[in-house]
Amino acid sequence: DGGITQSPKYLFRKEGQNVTLSCEQNLNHDAMYWYRQDPGQGLRLIYYSQIVNDFQKGDIAEGYSVSREKKESFPLTVTSAQKNPTAFYLCASTQTGESYEQYFGPGTRLTVT
Amino acid sequence: GQQLNQSPQSMFIQEGEDVSMNCTSSSIFNTWLWYKQDPGEGPVLLIALYKAGELTSNGRLTAQFGITRKDSFLNISASIPSDVGIYFCAGGNSGGGADGLTFGKGTHLIIQP
Numbered sequence: 350d351g352g353i354t355q356s357p358k359y360l361f362r363k364e365g366q367n368v369t370l371s372c373e374q375n376l377n378h379d380a381m382y383w384y385r386q387d388p389g390q391g392l393r394l395i396y397y398s399q400i401v402n403d404f405q406k407g408d409i410a411e412g413y414s415v416s417r418e419k420k421e422s423f424p425l426t427v428t429s430a431q432k433n434p435t436a437f438y439l440c441a442s443t444q445t446g447e448s449y450e451q452y453f454g455p456g457t458r459l460t461v462t
Numbered sequence: 463g464q465q466l467n468q469s470p471q472s473m474f475i476q477e478g479e480d481v482s483m484n485c486t487s488s489s490i491f492n493t494w495l496w497y498k499q500d501p502g503e504g505p506v507l508l509i510a511l512y513k514a515g516e517l518t519s520n521g522r523l524t525a526q527f528g529i530t531r532k533d534s535f536l537n538i539s540a541s542i543p544s545d546v547g548i549y550f551c552a553g554g555n556s557g558g559g560a561d562g563l564t565f566g567k568g569t570h571l572i573i574q575p
Contacts, residue, residue, distance in 0.1 A: 353504075384565075391466070391550060391565035392505075439504050449493045449554035451563060453504035 353454035360459045370425045370457045372440035379445045381423035386437040434461045468566030483569040484535040491553030494534035499548045
């Protein structure tokens, strides 16, 4: 089955620790995205990547970092510099040049205490 | 950044009723997408609209791309319990969606038995 996987589903960390969220897709999509979702809010774009070894900051990139070493993988690191890291994180992908239709993974809920 | 105003914020309806929600923006979008999100899951794409004035159906769902390109609405006919969830509109206006989508804050649909 083609799709996007995110792991783990739930993640707990202590304040001050960096944590990396995984996102893998086997849809052969070029572009991948990371969004953050807070209760009662829409999705806010953290980072996106249109091609391997290239990525751009979204609206709320501060305190986050990404890498895109492989087409199918786009991990997100939440650093200790992120002031309010507890949130639901969603990864998405799309085939650039064809449509805007982004397909989402199941999400990772990160709780930092 | 751009913002979408999605309304209503929440809806309490009886099973079998029709539902209508909409999104408006001060900016023009080239595409409008509607997603549904179940609790703790990633959004699922329902309908994609690419042409001003376009009216598209997907089963009991109907969505329209406003003529001004600044709004869109989603109707659900004869609601059933599995329609419960959060519905998001999203607008895109960059080539191939590479820059991500702008999301509304969602309409929370609650169906009373």
